Amino acid sequence: MTLTGRKGTIVVVALIVSVCINLAAAGLAIGHRWHDGPGRGMWGMMRGVPEEAQPLVKEIFDANRAEFDAKRAAVDEARQRVAAILQADAIDRAELDIAFAGMQQRLGEMFQMGQKVIGDVAQKLPPDIRKEWAKKWAEERRWKKKD
Numbered sequence: 001m002t003l004t005g006r007k008g009t010i011v012v013v014a015l016i017v018s019v020c021i022n023l024a025a026a027g028l029a030i031g032h033r034w035h036d037g038p039g040r041g042m043w044g045m046m047r048g049v050p051e052e053a054q055p056l057v058k059e060i061f062d063a064n065r066a067e068f069d070a071k072r073a074a075v076d077e078a079r080q081r082v083a084a085i086l087q088a089d090a091i092d093r094a095e096l097d098i099a100f101a102g103m104q105q106r107l108g109e110m111f112q113m114g115q116k117v118i119g120d121v122a123q124k125l126p127p128d129i130r131k132e133w134a135k136k137w138a139e140e141r142r143w144k145k146k147d
Helices: 005-034 041-046 051-063 065-087 093-124 127-141
Strands: none
Touching: 005 065, 005 093, 051 065, 051 093, 051 127, 065 093
């Protein structure tokens, strides 16, 4: 079945809107975990960290802030590139796919930076505190089965 005319346009627009919504949701999720600010990023992660470990977590995050900020800026630039393509009168699908791939790569780099920071924190925490933190973190993200 080939979609042309008005139906084809509606399907393409719906697909683009869906992709944009999913990208926005992914960006918000990543931002929520890694950016600073009230209720976001470091503070969100620190919610599960035992109180006595919070100064160490803050110290390590602060030591990596410049590199993380650069990665966040690269993600923002990639997002703007995608947005510019989506706002054009005609969309070059190949160009859009390349822009999405670039954004995905930048998001991956930012995620890897977050993993590095968490690894640095984990290595410096005493085992009992690290285990407590890991247990809270695992429970917080576990899929809850509704009865």
